[in-house]
Amino acid sequence: MVEANVKIIEELKLFLSIVIEDPEMRKLFTQQQGDFSRDRKMPMEKVISMLINLPKRSLCIELQEFFENIAQPELSCTKGAFCLQRIKLKAMFFHIWNQCLVDSFYRYYGDSVKRWRGFRIFAVDGSTCYLFNKQEVLNHFGSQDNQHGEVPMGRIMQIHDVLNDLTICGNITPFNKGEQALMAEQVIKLPPDSLTLFDRGYTSYALMYLMNNQETPRHFLIRSKLDFNNEVKSFMRSCKSSKIVTLTPGSKAIAELKRCGYIIATNHPLKVRMVKIKLSTGETEVLLTNLFDEKIYPLTIFKELYVMRWKIETAYGKQKNQMQMEIFSGHKVICIEQDYAATLFVGNLQSLVEKQSDVYLQALSEKRRHNYKINRNVSLAALKHKIVKLFLQQTSITILLQLQKAFERNVEPVRPNRQYKRTTKAKRVRGKYQTFTNYKRAI
Numbered sequence: 001m002v003e004a005n006v007k008i009i010e011e012l013k014l015f016l017s018i019v020i021e022d023p024e025m026r027k028l029f030t031q032q033q034g035d036f037s038r039d040r041k042m043p044m045e046k047v048i049s050m051l052i053n054l055p056k057r058s059l060c061i062e063l064q065e066f067f068e069n070i071a072q073p074e075l076s077c078t079k080g081a082f083c084l085q086r087i088k089l090k091a092m093f094f095h096i097w098n099q100c101l102v103d104s105f106y107r108y109y110g111d112s113v114k115r116w117r118g119f120r121i122f123a124v125d126g127s128t129c130y131l132f133n134k135q136e137v138l139n140h141f142g143s144q145d146n147q148h149g150e151v152p153m154g155r156i157m158q159i160h161d162v163l164n165d166l167t168i169c170g171n172i173t174p175f176n177k178g179e180q181a182l183m184a185e186q187v188i189k190l191p192p193d194s195l196t197l198f199d200r201g202y203t204s205y206a207l208m209y210l211m212n213n214q215e216t217p218r219h220f221l222i223r224s225k226l227d228f229n230n231e232v233k234s235f236m237r238s239c240k241s242s243k244i245v246t247l248t249p250g251s252k253a254i255a256e257l258k259r260c261g262y263i264i265a266t267n268h269p270l271k272v273r274m275v276k277i278k279l280s281t282g283e284t285e286v287l288l289t290n291l292f293d294e295k296i297y298p299l300t301i302f303k304e305l306y307v308m309r310w311k312i313e314t315a316y317g318k319q320k321n322q323m324q325m326e327i328f329s330g331h332k333v334i335c336i337e338q339d340y341a342a343t344l345f346v347g348n349l350q351s352l353v354e355k356q357s358d359v360y361l362q363a364l365s366e367k368r369r370h371n372y373k374i375n376r377n378v379s380l381a382a383l384k385h386k387i388v389k390l391f392l393q394q395t396s397i398t399i400l401l402q403l404q405k406a407f408e409r410n411v412e413p414v415r416p417n418r419q420y421k422r423t424t425k426a427k428r429v430r431g432k433y434q435t436f437t438n439y440k441r442a443i
Helices: 002-021 044-052 059-069 079-086 092-112 135-141 179-189 205-212 230-237 251-259 299-307 310-322 333-355 358-367 376-383 386-392 396-408
Strands: 120-130 143-146 149-161 166-174 194-198 219-223 242-247 270-278 284-289 371-374 411-414
Touching (some): 002 092, 002 386, 044 092, 044 386, 059 079, 120 179, 149 310, 149 333, 166 179, 166 333, 179 205, 205 270, 219 299, 230 284, 270 299, 284 299, 310 333, 333 396, 376 386, 386 396
Parallel strands (some): 194 219
Antiparallel strands (some): 143 149, 149 166, 219 284, 242 270, 371 411
């Protein structure tokens, strides 16, 4: 896998060099045509490298360490100079760069890409992101209002490959944009060999229609709200565990599809399979899917399949806690968008390097009671500063092997079926720091 990762890194570096050297390409990712055309201390490649180094501390310290680690301490610039340069760069660059990484992964890993019955298993989920109270930020992203006033907040939606641990795409948008509307824009981008898992927040006729009515239908599995419609309510009362039904749209679904460019009648049929599963708590849930063949997809496979969706929850946990997504390095909207997109890219790069340790972890697990995995919090710290050298120097394989050794020095056991009771805590409103008993910051 090291060889595949070297090829992926070389493609990413090639893309970066083309954007920097070709004026026509560069202007796609900059605010104005002449941006980054002059020779300065912080040219485009250094601005990008600084942002993927995830600067979470004082910018003065981060800039000083950045230039020291690339052996150019005499060229260190002020935080004001860096901020003037960074706002020239569109956040779209990191989204496209991340897409290059994902596409290269599927191409170079080939048969090593993990699948379930031939499908790439994607999970979709949304979240929110706390922002800071600046008027520009509030005007763009909006807020969630409560008894204490306005809380600036952004809406996040991501698509995650749960078996290969890669964030396929994601975006931070104004808070008032709904998750279903955001997903409707992404359906066309799902590959034909994908099977996408959704939670109850995505239950809708419109989404299932869009998944079914692509040139090649996109497969889905949605955990339904138990009061979604009369068909689901009737199915819950029945003795059947699997049933194929035909749904018709309501006025809300017709209006939503019209916004997406589809005109349908009130009696337009949509075939869906409903499946019952029993949770560990004893509750019965209904799943909606277009995996119709009961011989190929028997009832017994659906509970295990839906549980795979949990991986996107742990991906959000990694981004928000270990990668400190909600700590931004600038106070402008463009800075928030840059930091968010850079976080997705670095998270995927971390997953790629982890895959180099699969053989080591397998051998280690065979000798011990539990299976083992890389400690992601510590490995993220190992990635800091090394990621800069990965793209600014020519020795990709040397740095990848150094990172692999650093990752393998910090492993932890995987304890199956470990559960903790969820306790809801109020967000702390005073004080900058607090100590957690099970977690320490690594970057």
